[in-house]
């Protein structure tokens with residue numbers, strides 16, 4: 001079972017523009033593809049991916065309900081393939097109500113990207129999202145950026161300590177480009193608090209490091225905390241699996257990162 005735990009999808013009409021916007025934000029980083037659902041499913045299936053956690057970021061509060069409707073529409077179309085995470089924004093007027101609605105739509109988590117949404121993840125204005133999600137929905141946080149500390153490992157740690165019942169997924173080894181810091185800080189916390197609800201994914205990270213470096217990061221968090229993902233449309237499943245295949249992991253570690261950790265997080269095993 002291979003699960004892509006980090007995939008963005010956009011309605012066909014805006015996919016090209018949305019992909020171009022992300023590429024520009026990340027300094028012209030080359031996006032693999034256009035960001036449509038069909039392409040994700042096609043490229044993923046060709047590479048042997050069984051299921052996908054799909055989400056989209058609301059850059060302004062006005063987009064939240066439309067994104068949630070769209071993701072739930074996609075999940076209804078491919079219920080065996082897709083696990084949908086909803087959108088939320090700290091400036092959304094009735095956070096609690098929309099979180100109840102997205103749960104009723106069958107969405108199973110929330111994606112936040114504080115650099116696109118312009119807030120620090122430990123800012124009080126985001127607390128209503130965490131309060132409404134604690135014990136119910138995991139939150140996938142984009143984490144890490146050398147240009148800003150809004151989603152830094154320190155701030156993620158503040159959220160974890162303040163909301164211990166909240167399941168958090170710190171994307172990109174919980175700190176894109178600040179991997180040593182994130183793995184030291186969060187890895188230590190996980191070892192000292194084995195019941196904590198911290199997860200991470202290795203998306204958009206393997207391209208930037210040696211296989212040995214990635215193995216060390218996975219072991220610092222523990223393979224039962226790490227999920228494989230493409231960050232589609234940034235990368236495609238085939239190339240991201242090829243990067244992952246270069247790591248010297250035990251069969252158990254591989255199985256966890258490629259799917260079992262996600263199933264555990266989702267409460268399916």
Ligand SMILES: [Zn+2]
Nearest residue numbers: 006008142171
């Ligand atoms: Zn993302």
